[in-house]
Amino acid sequence: MDADIIVIGGGAAGLMAAYGAAGKATVILLEKMPRPGRKIMITGKGRCNFTNVKNWNDFAPHIRTNQGFMRASFRNLTPEKLIDFFKKEGLDSVVERGDRAYPATYKASDIVDALHNAASKAGASILAGKQVRCVKGLEDESGYSVNCADGTEYTCRKLIIATGGLSYPGTGSTGDGYSWAEDLGHTVRECFPALTAIVPEGYKNLIASRVSENGTPLRLPQGTLHGHIDREIPLSDWGKSLCGCSLKNVEASIYAGQDLIQSEFGDLDFTDGGIEGPIGFKLSRSCVKGIVNGNRIRLVIDLKPAVPANELAARIKSLENLPPKVLLQKLLPTELIAGFTDSNSKIFKGKGLDFPALAKALKGWELNIEGFVGYERCVVTAGGVSTDEIIQKTMESRVCPGLYICGELLDVDCDTGGYNLHCAFASGLLAGQSAAKSLTNQTR
Numbered sequence: 001m002d003a004d005i006i007v008i009g010g011g012a013a014g015l016m017a018a019y020g021a022a023g024k025a026t027v028i029l030l031e032k033m034p035r036p037g038r039k040i041m042i043t044g045k046g047r048c049n050f051t052n053v054k055n056w057n058d059f060a061p062h063i064r065t066n067q068g069f070m071r072a073s074f075r076n077l078t079p080e081k082l083i084d085f086f087k088k089e090g091l092d093s094v095v096e097r098g099d100r101a102y103p104a105t106y107k108a109s110d111i112v113d114a115l116h117n118a119a120s121k122a123g124a125s126i127l128a129g130k131q132v133r134c135v136k137g138l139e140d141e142s143g144y145s146v147n148c149a150d151g152t153e154y155t156c157r158k159l160i161i162a163t164g165g166l167s168y169p170g171t172g173s174t175g176d177g178y179s180w181a182e183d184l185g186h187t188v189r190e191c192f193p194a195l196t197a198i199v200p201e202g203y204k205n206l207i208a209s210r211v212s213e214n215g216t217p218l219r220l221p222q223g224t225l226h227g228h229i230d231r232e233i234p235l236s237d238w239g240k241s242l243c244g245c246s247l248k249n250v251e252a253s254i255y256a257g258q259d260l261i262q263s264e265f266g267d268l269d270f271t272d273g274g275i276e277g278p279i280g281f282k283l284s285r286s287c288v289k290g291i292v293n294g295n296r297i298r299l300v301i302d303l304k305p306a307v308p309a310n311e312l313a314a315r316i317k318s319l320e321n322l323p324p325k326v327l328l329q330k331l332l333p334t335e336l337i338a339g340f341t342d343s344n345s346k347i348f349k350g351k352g353l354d355f356p357a358l359a360k361a362l363k364g365w366e367l368n369i370e371g372f373v374g375y376e377r378c379v380v381t382a383g384g385v386s387t388d389e390i391i392q393k394t395m396e397s398r399v400c401p402g403l404y405i406c407g408e409l410l411d412v413d414c415d416t417g418g419y420n421l422h423c424a425f426a427s428g429l430l431a432g433q434s435a436a437k438s439l440t441n442q443t444r
Protein backbone atom coordinates (compact mmCIF):
# COMPACT_ATOMS: atom_id res chain seq x y z
CA MET A 1 0.00 0.00 0.00
CA ASP A 2 1.21 3.52 -0.79
CA ALA A 3 -0.47 4.97 2.29
CA ASP A 4 -2.70 3.92 5.13
CA ILE A 5 -5.11 6.72 4.27
CA ILE A 6 -5.65 8.74 1.10
CA VAL A 7 -7.68 11.94 1.20
CA ILE A 8 -9.00 13.22 -2.13
CA GLY A 9 -9.55 16.97 -2.17
CA GLY A 10 -7.60 19.68 -0.38
CA GLY A 11 -10.44 21.98 0.62
CA ALA A 12 -11.73 22.72 4.10
CA ALA A 13 -12.90 19.14 4.75
CA GLY A 14 -9.95 17.39 3.09
CA LEU A 15 -7.21 19.44 4.80
CA MET A 16 -8.88 18.93 8.17
CA ALA A 17 -9.29 15.20 7.48
CA ALA A 18 -5.57 14.91 6.64
CA TYR A 19 -4.72 16.76 9.86
CA GLY A 20 -7.04 14.51 11.88
CA ALA A 21 -5.59 11.30 10.45
CA ALA A 22 -1.88 12.19 10.30
CA GLY A 23 0.49 11.18 13.05
CA LYS A 24 -1.45 7.99 13.67
CA ALA A 25 -1.20 6.69 10.10
CA THR A 26 0.59 7.45 6.82
CA VAL A 27 -1.55 9.97 4.97
CA ILE A 28 -1.45 11.30 1.40
CA LEU A 29 -3.74 14.13 0.31
CA LEU A 30 -4.34 14.50 -3.44
CA GLU A 31 -5.50 17.93 -4.65
CA LYS A 32 -6.11 18.61 -8.33
CA MET A 33 -5.41 22.35 -8.30
CA PRO A 34 -1.86 23.75 -8.17
CA ARG A 35 -2.53 24.65 -4.53
CA PRO A 36 -5.02 23.40 -1.95
CA GLY A 37 -7.73 25.61 -0.46
CA ARG A 38 -8.68 27.64 -3.54
CA LYS A 39 -12.34 27.82 -2.51
CA ILE A 40 -11.44 28.88 1.05
CA MET A 41 -9.49 31.80 -0.49
CA ILE A 42 -12.71 33.34 -1.86
CA THR A 43 -14.87 32.76 1.21
CA GLY A 44 -16.33 35.71 3.10
CA LYS A 45 -15.17 38.01 0.26
CA GLY A 46 -11.56 36.95 0.94
CA ARG A 47 -11.95 37.42 4.72
CA CYS A 48 -13.17 33.87 5.44
CA ASN A 49 -16.03 33.61 7.88
CA PHE A 50 -14.74 30.24 9.04
CA THR A 51 -17.24 29.38 11.79
CA ASN A 52 -20.14 30.65 13.83
CA VAL A 53 -19.81 30.62 17.60
CA LYS A 54 -23.34 29.50 18.46
CA ASN A 55 -24.06 26.51 20.66
CA TRP A 56 -25.53 23.44 18.98
CA ASN A 57 -29.17 24.35 19.66
CA ASP A 58 -28.78 27.72 17.96
CA PHE A 59 -26.39 26.47 15.26
CA ALA A 60 -28.46 23.48 14.14
CA PRO A 61 -31.44 25.43 12.66
CA HIS A 62 -29.00 27.00 10.19
CA ILE A 63 -28.26 23.55 8.73
CA ARG A 64 -30.92 23.24 6.04
CA THR A 65 -30.79 19.49 5.48
CA ASN A 66 -29.97 16.58 7.75
CA GLN A 67 -29.28 18.70 10.82
CA GLY A 68 -29.23 15.74 13.19
CA PHE A 69 -26.58 14.04 11.10
CA MET A 70 -24.07 16.80 11.93
CA ARG A 71 -24.49 16.59 15.70
CA ALA A 72 -21.63 14.14 16.35
CA SER A 73 -19.15 16.05 14.17
CA PHE A 74 -20.15 19.32 15.84
CA ARG A 75 -19.59 17.83 19.30
CA ASN A 76 -16.18 16.59 18.21
CA LEU A 77 -15.24 19.99 16.79
CA THR A 78 -17.23 22.83 18.34
CA PRO A 79 -16.70 26.40 17.08
CA GLU A 80 -14.64 27.10 20.24
CA LYS A 81 -12.39 24.10 19.53
CA LEU A 82 -11.93 25.29 15.95
CA ILE A 83 -10.98 28.77 17.15
CA ASP A 84 -8.46 27.13 19.56
CA PHE A 85 -7.09 25.03 16.72
CA PHE A 86 -6.31 28.15 14.67
CA LYS A 87 -4.94 29.92 17.75
CA LYS A 88 -2.49 27.05 18.27
CA GLU A 89 -1.42 27.57 14.66
CA GLY A 90 -0.73 31.23 15.51
CA LEU A 91 -3.95 32.67 14.10
CA ASP A 92 -6.26 34.67 16.38
CA SER A 93 -9.95 35.13 15.59
CA VAL A 94 -12.46 37.92 15.85
CA VAL A 95 -16.20 37.44 16.27
CA GLU A 96 -18.51 39.87 14.52
CA ARG A 97 -22.25 40.56 14.27
CA GLY A 98 -24.32 37.38 14.08
CA ASP A 99 -21.62 35.33 15.93
CA ARG A 100 -19.57 35.08 12.72
CA ALA A 101 -15.89 34.28 13.35
CA TYR A 102 -13.07 35.49 11.07
CA PRO A 103 -9.29 35.29 11.31
CA ALA A 104 -8.09 38.43 13.13
CA THR A 105 -6.03 39.27 10.04
CA TYR A 106 -9.21 39.06 7.88
CA LYS A 107 -7.18 37.09 5.35
CA ALA A 108 -8.60 33.83 4.04
CA SER A 109 -5.08 32.89 2.91
CA ASP A 110 -4.04 32.75 6.59
CA ILE A 111 -6.70 30.09 7.21
CA VAL A 112 -5.41 28.05 4.26
CA ASP A 113 -1.79 28.40 5.45
CA ALA A 114 -2.74 27.41 9.01
CA LEU A 115 -4.56 24.30 7.80
CA HIS A 116 -1.81 23.34 5.37
CA ASN A 117 0.86 23.79 8.06
CA ALA A 118 -1.10 21.86 10.66
CA ALA A 119 -1.66 18.89 8.34
CA SER A 120 1.96 18.89 7.10
CA LYS A 121 3.44 19.23 10.61
CA ALA A 122 1.25 16.31 11.72
CA GLY A 123 2.91 14.26 8.95
CA ALA A 124 0.47 14.32 5.99
CA SER A 125 1.97 14.49 2.49
CA ILE A 126 0.01 17.07 0.53
CA LEU A 127 0.38 16.54 -3.21
CA ALA A 128 -1.02 19.33 -5.40
CA GLY A 129 -1.68 19.12 -9.16
CA LYS A 130 -3.04 15.59 -8.71
CA GLN A 131 -6.38 15.23 -10.42
CA VAL A 132 -8.03 11.99 -9.41
CA ARG A 133 -9.89 10.35 -12.31
CA CYS A 134 -11.36 7.28 -10.68
CA VAL A 135 -11.48 5.31 -7.46
CA LYS A 136 -12.04 1.59 -7.04
CA GLY A 137 -12.26 -0.95 -4.26
CA LEU A 138 -9.35 -3.45 -4.35
CA GLU A 139 -10.40 -6.93 -5.36
CA ASP A 140 -9.19 -8.50 -2.12
CA GLU A 141 -11.22 -5.86 -0.22
CA SER A 142 -8.10 -4.70 1.62
CA GLY A 143 -8.56 -1.08 0.53
CA TYR A 144 -8.92 1.23 -2.46
CA SER A 145 -7.01 2.27 -5.55
CA VAL A 146 -7.00 5.81 -6.86
CA ASN A 147 -6.02 6.73 -10.43
CA CYS A 148 -4.82 10.22 -11.36
CA ALA A 149 -4.98 12.07 -14.69
CA ASP A 150 -1.15 12.07 -14.87
CA GLY A 151 -1.15 8.25 -14.98
CA THR A 152 -0.09 7.69 -11.38
CA GLU A 153 -1.94 5.20 -9.20
CA TYR A 154 -2.07 5.00 -5.43
CA THR A 155 -3.41 2.35 -3.12
CA CYS A 156 -4.57 2.78 0.45
CA ARG A 157 -6.35 0.93 3.22
CA LYS A 158 -8.82 3.72 3.96
CA LEU A 159 -10.08 6.33 1.54
CA ILE A 160 -11.57 9.74 2.38
CA ILE A 161 -13.42 11.59 -0.39
CA ALA A 162 -13.66 15.34 0.23
CA THR A 163 -14.06 16.76 -3.26
CA GLY A 164 -16.72 19.35 -2.37
CA GLY A 165 -19.78 20.39 -4.38
CA LEU A 166 -20.29 22.07 -7.72
CA SER A 167 -20.18 25.76 -6.94
CA TYR A 168 -17.47 28.01 -8.38
CA PRO A 169 -15.98 25.23 -10.53
CA GLY A 170 -12.95 27.44 -11.24
CA THR A 171 -11.78 26.70 -7.68
CA GLY A 172 -11.55 22.98 -8.50
CA SER A 173 -14.94 21.95 -7.09
CA THR A 174 -16.48 20.29 -10.13
CA GLY A 175 -18.51 17.63 -8.36
CA ASP A 176 -16.22 14.71 -9.27
CA GLY A 177 -17.00 12.89 -6.04
CA TYR A 178 -20.72 12.46 -6.82
CA SER A 179 -20.17 10.00 -9.65
CA TRP A 180 -17.52 8.05 -7.72
CA ALA A 181 -19.92 7.79 -4.77
CA GLU A 182 -22.66 6.56 -7.12
CA ASP A 183 -20.33 4.06 -8.78
CA LEU A 184 -19.46 2.75 -5.33
CA GLY A 185 -23.16 2.16 -4.61
CA HIS A 186 -24.28 5.36 -2.85
CA THR A 187 -27.44 7.35 -3.42
CA VAL A 188 -26.84 10.94 -4.49
CA ARG A 189 -29.75 13.25 -3.66
CA GLU A 190 -30.58 15.70 -6.43
CA CYS A 191 -28.15 18.63 -6.44
CA PHE A 192 -29.16 22.24 -6.98
CA PRO A 193 -27.56 25.64 -6.33
CA ALA A 194 -28.31 27.25 -2.97
CA LEU A 195 -27.33 30.66 -1.60
CA THR A 196 -27.56 32.19 -5.02
CA ALA A 197 -29.17 35.12 -6.84
CA ILE A 198 -32.82 34.64 -7.84
CA VAL A 199 -34.01 36.28 -11.04
CA PRO A 200 -37.37 38.07 -11.34
CA GLU A 201 -39.22 37.72 -14.63
CA GLY A 202 -38.09 40.43 -17.05
CA TYR A 203 -34.95 41.30 -15.07
CA LYS A 204 -32.60 39.79 -17.66
CA ASN A 205 -32.59 40.20 -21.40
CA LEU A 206 -33.18 36.51 -22.00
CA ILE A 207 -34.51 36.81 -25.54
CA ALA A 208 -31.39 38.57 -26.82
CA SER A 209 -29.09 36.17 -25.02
CA ARG A 210 -30.82 32.97 -26.18
CA VAL A 211 -30.83 33.81 -29.87
CA SER A 212 -27.67 33.34 -31.92
CA GLU A 213 -26.46 35.83 -34.51
CA ASN A 214 -28.45 34.17 -37.31
CA GLY A 215 -31.65 34.41 -35.25
CA THR A 216 -32.03 30.74 -34.25
CA PRO A 217 -32.62 29.90 -30.59
CA LEU A 218 -29.48 28.84 -28.75
CA ARG A 219 -29.58 25.45 -27.05
CA LEU A 220 -28.74 25.41 -23.38
CA PRO A 221 -25.83 23.11 -22.48
CA GLN A 222 -26.78 19.54 -21.62
CA GLY A 223 -27.46 19.04 -17.94
CA THR A 224 -28.58 22.66 -17.47
CA LEU A 225 -31.14 22.85 -14.68
CA HIS A 226 -34.60 24.12 -15.53
CA GLY A 227 -34.61 27.81 -14.56
CA HIS A 228 -30.84 28.32 -14.68
CA ILE A 229 -30.09 31.87 -15.88
CA ASP A 230 -26.37 32.39 -16.27
CA ARG A 231 -25.00 35.33 -14.34
CA GLU A 232 -23.37 36.66 -17.52
CA ILE A 233 -26.73 37.17 -19.28
CA PRO A 234 -27.24 40.95 -19.67
CA LEU A 235 -29.84 42.91 -17.73
CA SER A 236 -33.01 44.20 -19.36
CA ASP A 237 -33.72 47.95 -19.13
CA TRP A 238 -35.93 47.25 -16.12
CA GLY A 239 -33.13 45.16 -14.55
CA LYS A 240 -30.71 48.03 -15.15
CA SER A 241 -33.03 50.44 -13.37
CA LEU A 242 -33.07 48.22 -10.27
CA CYS A 243 -29.48 46.92 -10.27
CA GLY A 244 -27.54 48.51 -7.41
CA CYS A 245 -30.63 49.16 -5.22
CA SER A 246 -30.46 47.87 -1.66
CA LEU A 247 -33.59 47.46 0.41
CA LYS A 248 -33.21 47.68 4.18
CA ASN A 249 -35.55 46.12 6.75
CA VAL A 250 -38.09 44.68 4.35
CA GLU A 251 -40.07 41.46 4.64
CA ALA A 252 -39.87 39.13 1.67
CA SER A 253 -41.98 36.01 1.24
CA ILE A 254 -41.82 33.16 -1.23
CA TYR A 255 -44.99 31.55 -2.55
CA ALA A 256 -45.32 28.42 -4.67
CA GLY A 257 -48.68 29.03 -6.33
CA GLN A 258 -50.82 30.25 -3.39
CA ASP A 259 -48.80 28.47 -0.69
CA LEU A 260 -46.49 30.50 1.53
CA ILE A 261 -43.15 28.70 1.61
CA GLN A 262 -40.85 31.03 3.56
CA SER A 263 -40.77 34.58 4.91
CA GLU A 264 -37.69 36.53 5.97
CA PHE A 265 -37.10 39.99 7.41
CA GLY A 266 -33.95 42.00 6.65
CA ASP A 267 -32.02 43.46 3.74
CA LEU A 268 -31.93 42.47 0.08
CA ASP A 269 -29.94 43.72 -2.90
CA PHE A 270 -30.64 43.95 -6.62
CA THR A 271 -27.41 43.00 -8.40
CA ASP A 272 -26.22 42.12 -11.89
CA GLY A 273 -27.22 38.51 -11.10
CA GLY A 274 -30.71 39.16 -9.71
CA ILE A 275 -31.88 39.45 -6.11
CA GLU A 276 -29.36 38.54 -3.43
CA GLY A 277 -28.17 40.07 -0.13
CA PRO A 278 -28.86 38.46 3.27
CA ILE A 279 -32.56 37.63 2.83
CA GLY A 280 -32.29 37.07 -0.92
CA PHE A 281 -29.77 34.30 -0.14
CA LYS A 282 -31.90 32.91 2.68
CA LEU A 283 -34.88 32.58 0.35
CA SER A 284 -32.92 31.30 -2.62
CA ARG A 285 -32.84 27.66 -1.56
CA SER A 286 -36.64 27.33 -1.47
CA CYS A 287 -36.94 29.35 -4.67
CA VAL A 288 -34.50 27.22 -6.64
CA LYS A 289 -35.98 23.99 -5.33
CA GLY A 290 -39.47 25.18 -6.30
CA ILE A 291 -38.42 26.23 -9.79
CA VAL A 292 -36.45 23.04 -10.44
CA ASN A 293 -39.56 21.08 -9.41
CA GLY A 294 -41.63 23.04 -11.92
CA ASN A 295 -43.57 25.26 -9.46
CA ARG A 296 -44.60 28.83 -10.21
CA ILE A 297 -42.65 30.89 -7.68
CA ARG A 298 -43.57 34.42 -6.55
CA LEU A 299 -41.60 36.77 -4.34
CA VAL A 300 -43.73 39.25 -2.42
CA ILE A 301 -41.87 42.15 -0.81
CA ASP A 302 -43.42 44.21 1.98
CA LEU A 303 -41.46 47.46 1.73
CA LYS A 304 -43.05 48.85 4.91
CA PRO A 305 -43.32 45.87 7.26
CA ALA A 306 -43.35 48.03 10.40
CA VAL A 307 -46.37 50.06 9.23
CA PRO A 308 -49.80 48.38 9.22
CA ALA A 309 -51.71 48.66 5.91
CA ASN A 310 -54.36 51.07 7.25
CA GLU A 311 -51.73 53.41 8.76
CA LEU A 312 -49.81 53.40 5.48
CA ALA A 313 -52.95 54.23 3.52
CA ALA A 314 -53.66 57.14 5.93
CA ARG A 315 -50.11 58.38 5.59
CA ILE A 316 -50.35 58.34 1.80
CA LYS A 317 -53.68 60.16 1.98
CA SER A 318 -52.05 62.90 4.09
CA LEU A 319 -49.56 63.44 1.27
CA GLU A 320 -52.15 63.48 -1.53
CA ASN A 321 -51.59 67.14 -2.44
CA LEU A 322 -47.99 66.50 -3.41
CA PRO A 323 -47.02 65.87 -7.06
CA PRO A 324 -46.75 62.06 -7.67
CA LYS A 325 -42.96 62.13 -8.02
CA VAL A 326 -42.45 64.00 -4.74
CA LEU A 327 -44.94 61.75 -2.96
CA LEU A 328 -43.13 58.61 -4.16
CA GLN A 329 -39.82 60.09 -2.98
CA LYS A 330 -41.29 60.35 0.52
CA LEU A 331 -42.14 56.65 0.48
CA LEU A 332 -39.32 54.95 -1.42
CA PRO A 333 -35.55 55.22 -1.87
CA THR A 334 -35.06 57.45 -4.96
CA GLU A 335 -33.09 54.80 -6.84
CA LEU A 336 -35.94 52.29 -6.47
CA ILE A 337 -38.74 54.48 -7.84
CA ALA A 338 -38.31 53.81 -11.57
CA GLY A 339 -38.03 50.02 -11.18
CA PHE A 340 -40.88 49.88 -8.66
CA THR A 341 -43.30 51.97 -10.71
CA ASP A 342 -42.43 50.12 -13.94
CA SER A 343 -43.58 46.85 -12.43
CA ASN A 344 -46.60 48.33 -10.63
CA SER A 345 -48.47 50.19 -13.36
CA LYS A 346 -51.73 49.77 -11.39
CA ILE A 347 -50.63 52.46 -8.92
CA PHE A 348 -51.32 55.12 -11.59
CA LYS A 349 -54.76 56.55 -12.29
CA GLY A 350 -54.63 58.91 -15.25
CA LYS A 351 -51.80 61.36 -14.55
CA GLY A 352 -52.09 60.88 -10.79
CA LEU A 353 -51.67 58.02 -8.31
CA ASP A 354 -54.24 55.51 -7.15
CA PHE A 355 -53.58 55.75 -3.40
CA PRO A 356 -55.14 52.44 -2.26
CA ALA A 357 -53.31 50.63 -5.07
CA LEU A 358 -50.03 52.31 -4.07
CA ALA A 359 -50.48 51.30 -0.42
CA LYS A 360 -51.21 47.75 -1.54
CA ALA A 361 -48.14 47.62 -3.80
CA LEU A 362 -45.86 48.95 -1.05
CA LYS A 363 -47.13 46.24 1.32
CA GLY A 364 -46.90 43.52 -1.32
CA TRP A 365 -44.67 44.15 -4.33
CA GLU A 366 -45.13 40.96 -6.37
CA LEU A 367 -42.36 39.61 -8.56
CA ASN A 368 -42.58 36.34 -10.44
CA ILE A 369 -39.28 34.51 -10.11
CA GLU A 370 -38.33 32.83 -13.36
CA GLY A 371 -34.88 31.53 -12.58
CA PHE A 372 -31.67 31.60 -10.60
CA VAL A 373 -27.93 31.94 -11.05
CA GLY A 374 -26.36 28.49 -11.24
CA TYR A 375 -23.24 26.81 -9.95
CA GLU A 376 -21.09 29.39 -11.73
CA ARG A 377 -21.72 31.82 -8.87
CA CYS A 378 -23.69 30.11 -6.10
CA VAL A 379 -22.18 29.78 -2.63
CA VAL A 380 -23.11 26.20 -1.88
CA THR A 381 -24.51 23.04 -3.49
CA ALA A 382 -27.64 21.58 -1.93
CA GLY A 383 -28.17 17.82 -2.27
CA GLY A 384 -25.36 15.28 -2.45
CA VAL A 385 -24.41 11.91 -1.01
CA SER A 386 -27.26 10.63 1.14
CA THR A 387 -26.45 10.88 4.84
CA ASP A 388 -28.59 7.75 5.40
CA GLU A 389 -25.64 5.81 4.02
CA ILE A 390 -22.99 7.44 6.23
CA ILE A 391 -22.39 6.65 9.91
CA GLN A 392 -22.65 10.04 11.61
CA LYS A 393 -20.29 9.15 14.49
CA THR A 394 -17.42 8.27 12.13
CA MET A 395 -18.29 9.53 8.61
CA GLU A 396 -17.67 6.01 7.31
CA SER A 397 -19.87 4.71 4.51
CA ARG A 398 -22.41 2.05 5.45
CA VAL A 399 -22.18 0.82 1.85
CA CYS A 400 -18.39 0.58 1.45
CA PRO A 401 -16.44 -0.17 4.62
CA GLY A 402 -13.17 1.76 4.77
CA LEU A 403 -14.57 4.64 2.68
CA TYR A 404 -15.27 7.99 4.36
CA ILE A 405 -17.18 10.91 2.86
CA CYS A 406 -17.18 14.44 4.26
CA GLY A 407 -17.73 18.12 3.51
CA GLU A 408 -20.04 19.67 0.93
CA LEU A 409 -20.15 16.44 -1.05
CA LEU A 410 -22.65 15.21 1.54
CA ASP A 411 -26.33 16.12 1.42
CA VAL A 412 -25.82 18.88 4.00
CA ASP A 413 -26.02 22.60 3.26
CA CYS A 414 -26.39 25.59 5.52
CA ASP A 415 -27.23 29.30 5.64
CA THR A 416 -24.52 31.92 5.26
CA GLY A 417 -22.72 32.84 8.47
CA GLY A 418 -19.78 30.41 8.78
CA TYR A 419 -22.02 27.32 9.06
CA ASN A 420 -20.95 25.70 5.78
CA LEU A 421 -17.24 25.91 6.49
CA HIS A 422 -17.78 24.71 10.03
CA CYS A 423 -19.65 21.64 8.79
CA ALA A 424 -16.86 20.94 6.29
CA PHE A 425 -14.14 21.26 8.96
CA ALA A 426 -16.08 19.24 11.52
CA SER A 427 -17.06 16.37 9.20
CA GLY A 428 -13.52 16.34 7.76
CA LEU A 429 -11.85 16.12 11.16
CA LEU A 430 -14.17 13.32 12.27
CA ALA A 431 -13.55 11.40 9.02
CA GLY A 432 -9.76 11.70 9.40
CA GLN A 433 -9.72 10.74 13.08
CA SER A 434 -12.12 7.85 12.57
CA ALA A 435 -10.19 6.45 9.58
CA ALA A 436 -6.95 6.52 11.60
CA LYS A 437 -8.66 4.99 14.64
CA SER A 438 -10.14 2.16 12.62
CA LEU A 439 -6.62 1.24 11.45
CA THR A 440 -5.33 1.01 15.02
CA ASN A 441 -8.35 -1.08 15.95
CA GLN A 442 -7.63 -3.41 13.01
CA THR A 443 -3.93 -3.87 13.87
CA ARG A 444 -4.62 -4.61 17.54
Ligand SMILES: Cc1cc2nc3c(=O)[nH]c(=O)nc-3n(C[C@H](O)[C@H](O)[C@H](O)COP(=O)(O)OP(=O)(O)OC[C@H]3O[C@@H](n4cnc5c(N)ncnc54)[C@H](O)[C@@H]3O)c2cc1C
Binds near residue numbers: 040
Ligand atom coordinates in the same frame (compact mmCIF):
# COMPACT_ATOMS: atom_id res chain seq x y z
C1 LIG B 1 -17.90 32.67 -3.02
C2 LIG B 1 -18.07 31.76 -1.84
C3 LIG B 1 -18.00 32.29 -0.55
C4 LIG B 1 -18.18 31.47 0.56
N1 LIG B 1 -18.04 32.01 1.79
C5 LIG B 1 -18.22 31.23 2.89
C6 LIG B 1 -18.02 31.76 4.20
O1 LIG B 1 -17.59 32.91 4.39
N2 LIG B 1 -18.28 30.93 5.25
C7 LIG B 1 -18.68 29.64 5.09
O2 LIG B 1 -18.92 28.95 6.07
N3 LIG B 1 -18.80 29.09 3.86
C8 LIG B 1 -18.57 29.84 2.76
N4 LIG B 1 -18.67 29.29 1.52
C9 LIG B 1 -18.97 27.83 1.40
C10 LIG B 1 -17.72 27.01 1.70
O3 LIG B 1 -16.62 27.56 1.02
C11 LIG B 1 -17.87 25.54 1.29
O4 LIG B 1 -19.06 25.02 1.82
C12 LIG B 1 -16.67 24.70 1.77
O5 LIG B 1 -15.48 25.21 1.22
C13 LIG B 1 -16.82 23.23 1.39
O6 LIG B 1 -15.64 22.57 1.75
P1 LIG B 1 -15.22 21.17 1.08
O7 LIG B 1 -13.86 20.88 1.59
O8 LIG B 1 -16.28 20.19 1.26
O9 LIG B 1 -15.15 21.47 -0.48
P2 LIG B 1 -14.20 22.45 -1.29
O10 LIG B 1 -13.75 23.57 -0.44
O11 LIG B 1 -14.95 22.74 -2.52
O12 LIG B 1 -12.91 21.56 -1.59
C14 LIG B 1 -12.92 20.47 -2.48
C15 LIG B 1 -11.52 20.29 -3.00
O13 LIG B 1 -11.45 19.07 -3.73
C16 LIG B 1 -10.65 19.29 -4.87
N5 LIG B 1 -11.02 18.31 -5.91
C17 LIG B 1 -12.19 18.23 -6.57
N6 LIG B 1 -12.17 17.22 -7.46
C18 LIG B 1 -10.94 16.64 -7.36
C19 LIG B 1 -10.29 15.59 -8.05
N7 LIG B 1 -10.89 14.92 -9.03
N8 LIG B 1 -9.02 15.25 -7.69
C20 LIG B 1 -8.39 15.93 -6.70
N9 LIG B 1 -8.94 16.97 -6.05
C21 LIG B 1 -10.21 17.32 -6.37
C22 LIG B 1 -10.97 20.71 -5.29
O14 LIG B 1 -9.99 21.25 -6.12
C23 LIG B 1 -11.08 21.40 -3.94
O15 LIG B 1 -9.85 21.92 -3.50
C24 LIG B 1 -18.45 30.08 0.39
C25 LIG B 1 -18.48 29.54 -0.90
C26 LIG B 1 -18.29 30.36 -2.01
C27 LIG B 1 -18.33 29.77 -3.38
